[in-house]
Amino acid sequence: MIELYYWPTPNGHKISIMLEECGLDYEVKPVNIGAGDQFDPEFLKLSPNNRMPVIVDTDTGISIFEGGAILIYLAEKTGMFLPKEQRPRFEVLQWLFWQTGGLGPMAGQLSHFVNYVEEAVPYALQRYANEYDRLLAVMDVRLRDREFLAGDYSIADIASFPWVLPYRRLGNDLDKFANLRRWFDALKVRPAVQRGVDLGKEWRRDEVNDEKARAMIFGQNSETVFAAAQALEKQIEVL
Numbered sequence: 330m331i332e333l334y335y336w337p338t339p340n341g342h343k344i345s346i347m348l349e350e351c352g353l354d355y356e357v358k359p360v361n362i363g364a365g366d367q368f369d370p371e372f373l374k375l376s377p378n379n380r381m382p383v384i385v386d387t388d389t390g391i392s393i394f395e396g397g398a399i400l401i402y403l404a405e406k407t408g409m410f411l412p413k414e415q416r417p418r419f420e421v422l423q424w425l426f427w428q429t430g431g432l433g434p435m436a437g438q439l440s441h442f443v444n445y446v447e448e449a450v451p452y453a454l455q456r457y458a459n460e461y462d463r464l465l466a467v468m469d470v471r472l473r474d475r476e477f478l479a480g481d482y483s484i485a486d487i488a489s490f491p492w493v494l495p496y497r498r499l500g501n502d503l504d505k506f507a508n509l510r511r512w513f514d515a516l517k518v519r520p521a522v523q524r525g526v527d528l529g530k531e532w533r534r535d536e537v538n539d540e541k542a543r544a545m546i547f548g549q550n551s552e553t554v555f556a557a558a559q560a561l562e563k564q565i566e567v568l
């Protein structure tokens with residue numbers, strides 16, 4: 330059984346889609362990031378970066394944070410969506426790392442400047458909108474002569490889809506990306522993708538997006554990390 334520490338965001342969706350695609354049994358442990366659950370000392374033991382998603386595999390006792398590492402783990406556990414042979418395996422891994430190091434962080438920053446800043450910051454908005462647009466074009470060119478990013482449908486596609494999904498909200502229209510559009514349309518009708526994206530969508534109602542929540546999420550720095558580490562140490566001393 331997989332325990333999934335999760336909130337319905339693009340980074341969470343990577344893993345909910347993968348679990349649905351693999352047909353693995355899983356139990357969801359909601360981490361309401363608007364309410365500050367990511368700072369809970371119990372959660373920090375699993376996720377030192379205080380971010381979800383995280384999984385715990387109760388069959389092996391292994392816990393993993395970082396979406397890319399979780400996807401590789403689940404692919405190896407099930408033998409699905411990541412080839413074993415070296416050449417095709419690295420085709421997939423390079424696109425997976427491209428997503429975790431590029432598309433995800435750039436789209437995440439764009440989302441911040443589109444959805445959360447109080448006063449518009451035109452330079453930052455333009456910078457991340459350009460970068461998101463550029464990365465979508467990289468996918469489009471890659472998909473010119475193939476169905477998926479790397480060989481068969483793989484964890485590279487699963488990781489990338491959730492950050493293409495909010496394209497409209499992020500100010501793009503995919504109009505100039507015919508190949509990407511084809512890929513996107515093919516993935517979005519997969520039943521497992523739909524179930525993964527729908528997982529917990531009703532909880533978004535409970536999400537806190539007031540000034541206090543924004544200060545907590547976007548005011549994080551070294552002090553918040555040290556304070557959380559201290560709270561965890563105290564809890565361990567008490568035990």
Ligand SMILES: N[C@@H](CCC(=O)N[C@@H](CS)C(=O)NCC(=O)O)C(=O)O
Binds near residue numbers: 339
């Ligand atoms: N690189 C991480 C990113 C995870 C991440 O940024 N998660 C966000 C939600 S999308 C989070 O937990 N945010 C909590 C916070 O910022 O305090 C991954 O791919 O797993």
